[in-house]
Amino acid sequence: MQQDGQTTAYAKKLSKMIQCDTVSIPDVSQPEKFKAFHSVLKSLFPHVFSTMEVKDFDGSLLLKWASKIPDGKPILLMSHQDVVEATGTWRHSPFSGDIADGAVWGRGTVDTKGSLFCIFQAFEELIGAGYEPTTDLYIASSCTEEVSGPGAPAIVDYLRSQNVELRFLLDEGGMIKSEPLKGAKGRFAMIGCLEKGTGNFRFVARSGGGHASAPGKNTPLVRLGRFMSEIEKHNPFTAKMNPTTIEMFRRLGPTVSGPMGFVFRHAKGLSPLLSTVLPKANPLAGALISTTLAFTMAKGSDGLNVLPQEAYVTGNSRFIHHQGPEETYRLLKGIAAKYDIEVEVINASEPCPVVDFHSDSFKLVERTVRDIFPGVIPSPYAMTGGTDARFFAPICKDAIRFAPLEINEQQFKSIHGLDENIGIDALPPAVEFYKRILTSV
Secondary structure, eight states: OOOOOHHHHEEEEEEHHSOOOOOOOOTTOOOHHHHHHHHHHHHHHHHHHHHHHEEEETTTTEEEOSSOOOOOOOOOEEEOBBBBBOOOSSSOTTTOEEEEEEEETTTTTTTTHHHHHHHHHHHHHHHTTOOOSOOEEEEEEEOGGGGGGGGHHHHHHHHHHHTHHHHHHEEEEEEEEEETTTTSSEEEEEEEEEEEEEEEEEHHHHHHHHEEOOOOSSOOHHHHHHHHHHHHOOOOSSOOHHHHHHHHHHHHGOOOHHHHHHHHHHHTTTHHHHHHHHHHHHHHHTTSOOEEEEEEEEEOOOTTTEEEEEEEEEEEEEBTTTOOOOHHHHHHHHHEEEEEETEEEEEEEEOOOOOTTSSSHHHHHHHHHHHHHHOOOEEEEEEEEEOGGGGGGGBOOOOEEEEEEOHHHHHHHTTTTOEEEEGGGGGGHHHHHHHHTTTOO
């Protein structure tokens, strides 16, 4: 742990990053907003920007610290610059960067300027200390992650054009948290190895329309309602344990008391039971082993007294590896047909390659967690959300989703919500973690 003076200095740097409004907007380029943020980064991390080669892809950044004696494949650390909007009433203004109650407050402190600061600071300190890397080291930071925009794909296209193949990368994902699943007592580093695919569907019901004063039966909205009700009552997706979740439950098991602890500790042999029980007992745990569908938007007619000729709802889906986009579409199309509803695919992506938790890259992260965070239990983790790391699959087999910041339950819930903040004491060990990773390859 660094001295209090260093912790305070870290907090002040992160505060300045938070004070930059970097809210991204779908399909809107905002070069001036991100140029202003880059200016702040240059002032905070002068060694980085005077030493590393910098490429700017319409606001998304790629920095390279070239090794004079490259030995092996390069590694890349990444964390995005952009944040989601900050509506509602906050205890501290969302772009104030206030340092209060032992934390830095504001939008992006957890997702993900906190880890972005720690990455830049790790490079800054190593360069300042005269360290010479033994392989090329990269920082990547897109400005379009929150809107699934072109930033990360542009970076990957460039790296591919340079024939770069990464040994591994570290992106956002799991963090260090107490009780990541209910009943698991202890502190855990949840290291993301598996990321589900994502997709969106539009479910459309049509009719001849008409006046609301004389409604017929089975109008479009009624049919859509029945369709959604069936999906909710009779989940069409198959839950199935995978090696990542089996290992996760095995590692969490010794900290869970009672019958569920026994089941977790013997997850491999009891996987059929877990596959059946988990989705009913714990929605989060169920999402780790199954494709999901959440209804998100709806539209009917434009008039209060008009029956719609066309109505639709949209559904956001997260595809598990054993039940991907094509099978999900077939399942939904079959159910929708019973209600005379058409299914349109808005977009869909396959699940990402799974990182083997036996790999050297995972073991390095695991070993570093144990060294920097005594008492923390590292565990592989199945991601239910999406990250920019998914775009790097063509050039990186081991895309590990883990940010070494320790957060509490309130901070976890503040992601994309109110009162986002990160404890200042979480910053020094995270910087040390990244430094240890960079000097261990």
